[in-house]
Amino acid sequence: MLRSSLLTLTRIGSNRLMSTAAKLTTVEVNDKTGIATLTMCRPPVNGLNLELLKDLSQSIDEIESNKSRGLILTSSNPTIFSAGLDILEMYKPDKERIRAFWTSLQDVWLALYGSSVPTAAAINGHSPAGGCLLATSCEYRVMLPKFTIGLNETQLGIVAPKWFMSSFLSVLPRRIAERALNQGRMFTTEEALQVGLIDEVANTKEEAIEKCSAFIGSFAKVNPLARALTKQQFRAADLQQLENERVQDLEKFLFFVNQPAVQKGLGLYLESLKKKAKN
Numbered sequence: 205m206l207r208s209s210l211l212t213l214t215r216i217g218s219n220r221l222m223s224t225a226a227k228l229t230t231v232e233v234n235d236k237t238g239i240a241t242l243t244m245c246r247p248p249v250n251g252l253n254l255e256l257l258k259d260l261s262q263s264i265d266e267i268e269s270n271k272s273r274g275l276i277l278t279s280s281n282p283t284i285f286s287a288g289l290d291i292l293e294m295y296k297p298d299k300e301r302i303r304a305f306w307t308s309l310q311d312v313w314l315a316l317y318g319s320s321v322p323t324a325a326a327i328n329g330h331s332p333a334g335g336c337l338l339a340t341s342c343e344y345r346v347m348l349p350k351f352t353i354g355l356n357e358t359q360l361g362i363v364a365p366k367w368f369m370s371s372f373l374s375v376l377p378r379r380i381a382e383r384a385l386n387q388g389r390m391f392t393t394e395e396a397l398q399v400g401l402i403d404e405v406a407n408t409k410e411e412a413i414e415k416c417s418a419f420i421g422s423f424a425k426v427n428p429l430a431r432a433l434t435k436q437q438f439r440a441a442d443l444q445q446l447e448n449e450r451v452q453d454l455e456k457f458l459f460f461v462n463q464p465a466v467q468k469g470l471g472l473y474l475e476s477l478k479k480k481a482k483n
């Protein structure tokens with residue numbers, strides 16, 4: 205039975221819907237294909253805060269242990285896949301909470317990038333920074349037109365850690381990845397397709413999910429264990445590097461984020477977002 209004690213399970217047509225009590229994510233398993241759709245639903249912008257990250261971890265673990273045939277990551281917001289890390293977690297942070305926050309982000313990345321099941325992202329909205337990290341941790345990306353995706357950290361005066369770069373580099377040629385990261389470049393859907401940051405464009409979320417399902421279905425005749433071990437061998441060095449350096453990575457993040465100049469930059473950026481929202 206596809207559920208844990210923290211999950212409720214409902215049936216919608218041929219799909220089983222599992223959702224966490226807090227409902228920051230839902231997991232819907234298609235009974236015909238066996239593919240799980242993991243949907244982020246944290247209004248207003250799917251900002252990755254501690255609770256959403258914990259939910260994501262739990263849902264990925266569920267999908268992994270329930271032997272779903274694949275995982276499709278998407279958003280319930282019609283214009284935003286994820287706005288990336290919730291800046292409020294990093295601005296004037298609480299000492300204990302920010303440790304748990306960063307550790308949970310590491311957990312999500314390790315689980316998603318290292319997942320044994322085929323993964324795809326149906327990017328149905330903007331996907332900056334941490335949103336791009338989630339999308340590039342998947343094996344395949346289908347995006348809707350007129351949105352943007354990229355690692356814009358340098359634009360915010362912050363530095364993407366090595367493992368963000370690993371995900372980016374698993375998708376893009378090194379020269380393009382390096383330049384885009386240095387510039388903090390956000391790509392339009394069309395540009396992302398051109399450089400290979402995404403694999404396909406779809407006109408609707410449903411079409412994006414179909415295309416992701418078709419990608420996952422392309423492994424139907426491949427031995428699942430051989431496929432999973434092959435994927436993990438490709439990703440082993442990146443995963444091992446973070447496993448080995450988890451504590452140092454956390455300390456580096458804490459040191460960096462607590463620098464007065466970084467706090468000032470984050471404050472100004474938050475203000476500019478709020479001003480933009482008011483206009």
Ligand SMILES: CCCCCCCC/C=C\CC(=O)SCCNC(=O)CCNC(=O)[C@H](O)C(C)(C)COP(=O)(O)OP(=O)(O)OC[C@H]1O[C@@H](n2cnc3c(N)ncnc32)[C@H](O)[C@@H]1OP(=O)(O)O
Pocket residue numbers: 248249251283284286287288289290291292330332333334335356357360362363364365456457460461474477478479480481482
């Ligand atoms: C070596 C170790 C060092 C480690 C250093 C740290 C590394 C950190 C790594 C990753 C960084 C990140 O992920 S930082 C987050 C980056 N994200 C962004 O820059 C996106 C910012 N948001 C936007 O561009 C837009 O909001 C949007 C395109 C995503 C959506 O636009 P839309 O017009 O639809 O919505 P609004 O802009 O009006 O926003 C609504 C509402 O949400 C608030 N908001 C938006 N994004 C964030 C966010 N990331 N965190 C917190 N809050 C966010 C925005 O302020 C509005 O709030 P109010 O309604 O209260 O005004």
